[in-house]
Amino acid sequence: xxxxxxxxIAVVAVALGVACLVLAxxxxxxxxxxxxxVLLLQALLLVQGAVAxxxxxxxxxxxxxGAFVGYLxxxxxxxxxxxVWALEEKSRYGTLILAVVCxxxxxxxxxxxxxxxxxG
Amino acid sequence: xxxxxxxxxSGREPVAAGPGRLLVAVYGIFAVAASSRAGLQLLTRxxxxxxxxxxxxxxxxxxxVATVALARSMRRLALYAxxxxxxxxxxxxxxxxxxxxxxxxxxxxxSFGAGYGFVPLVLPVLGLLRLRRTA
Numbered sequence: 001x002x003x004x005x006x007x008x009i010a011v012v013a014v015a016l017g018v019a020c021l022v023l024a025x026x027x028x029x030x031x032x033x034x035x036x037x038v039l040l041l042q043a044l045l046l047v048q049g050a051v052a053x054x055x056x057x058x059x060x061x062x063x064x065x066g067a068f069v070g071y072l073x074x075x076x077x078x079x080x081x082x083x084v085w086a087l088e089e090k091s092r093y094g095t096l097i098l099a100v101v102c103x104x105x106x107x108x109x110x111x112x113x114x115x116x117x118x119x120g
Numbered sequence: 121x122x123x124x125x126x127x128x129x130s131g132r133e134p135v136a137a138g139p140g141r142l143l144v145a146v147y148g149i150f151a152v153a154a155s156s157r158a159g160l161q162l163l164t165r166x167x168x169x170x171x172x173x174x175x176x177x178x179x180x181x182x183x184x185v186a187t188v189a190l191a192r193s194m195r196r197l198a199l200y201a202x203x204x205x206x207x208x209x210x211x212x213x214x215x216x217x218x219x220x221x222x223x224x225x226x227x228x229x230x231s232f233g234a235g236y237g238f239v240p241l242v243l244p245v246l247g248l249l250r251l252r253r254t255a
Binding site for chain 2: 078085086089094097
């Protein structure tokens with residue numbers, strides 16, 4: 001679990017979330033830049049997941065291991081699942097779903113960081 | 121109330137279209153959050169507050185059922201699930217305020233779901249409204 005990476009993920013995720021909120025208000029669907037941003041977000045999430053798994057395999061111990069792993073699994077699966085569900089909806093509500101998914105991804109990084117207090 | 125189920129043979133608007141699709145997305149996120157937390161409570165701290173944790177697990181299971189039922193336009197099942205959630209959050213919310221000792225640990229429904237931004241109170245109402253809208 002890398003703190004700078006978590007911050008970067010949160011920034012990208014919030015930016016995408018706000019962009020999607022604006023697009024939804026304008027009754028538009030997410031265009032290529034937003035979709036590329038979502039791909040970047042997922043790439044960062046996968047790297048963060050890998051960093052955390054490596055640290056755990058190397059023996060980092062967490063007081064609340066179960067909760068951390070639960071959030072970690074959801075943080076990696078949320079965006080792909082949510083994006084598929086969102087993009088099948090051809091109205092502004094699809095854009096809104098993408099906004100919610102991105103904002104939840106940012107919150108998950110905050111939760112992960114607060115649970116990441118490794119001993120050893 | 122006829123239940124067309126997946127496929128919508130009757131030609132009605134699917135529950136999970138337009139705003140309904142957003143509702144299902146939020147339901148899904150909440151179902152995952154509630155079931156993860158409940159699973160963890162049952163696995164690691166069950167002896168602390170068995171009644172509260174079993175209630176959380178029951179609530180989480182109903183959220184999962186409601187998510188699937190809304191997503192697939194299984195209207196009758198969705199109606200029961202949303203109705204059960206609304207009854208649960210109102211009853212448990214009231215009991216948790218009147219008899220705080222009955223729930224030593226928080227459940228999703230305690231204090232009308234205040235610990236979860238009242239999402240547990242709002243979701244079933246929106247679900248029922250959506251079911252009526254598309255009936």
